[in-house]
Amino acid sequence: MQVFIGIGANLGDAKATVGKAIAALAQVPDTTLVAQSALFGSAPIDSSGDDYVNAVAELDTSLSATTLLLHLQAIELAHGRERPYRNAPRTLDLDLLLYGAQEIHTADLQVPHPRMTERAFVLLPLLQLAADISIPGKGHAQDFVAAVAGQRIQELACGCLRK
Secondary structure (H helix, E strand, O other), X not given: OEEXXXXXXXXXXXXXXXXXXXXXXXXXXXXXXXXXXXXXXXXOOOOOOOOEEEEEEEEEEOOOHHHHHHHHHHHHHHOOOOOOOOOOOOOOEEEEEEEOOXXXXXXXOEEOOOOHHHOHHHHHHHHHHOOOOEEOOOEEHHHHOHHHOOOOEEEEEOOOEOO
């Protein structure tokens, strides 16, 4: 299954943490790291603190969405992730953005990620990896870029792994 993971951090050495998170994603069982976007710096949205370092990784996995989510949460915890309140600054945030063309709505998981079309730090790295990608139930990702054009974001470093 083709999946896309949003990666973000703004506490500690965020750039190094994002790099370590990508390496950890490559070690998830029954999963292959297919590609990773450039690293982007972005201002916090609905939050405070330092700027975020963000990226998106494309994976191929045979894991269920729920099992993959458990692995993502374990990687977050290994990097000191705490959840004191919604949108709190974080050492690491891993979001399951897309799980194939599936729409998943459970108490623990919403796919596609419910706010991905509202975030430049998700859309721009995602489009680097999959320029023609469609978001299930929403439409082409490219169609949402104009709406986030006012959000401050800049490419920091490539470090990319492209298909």
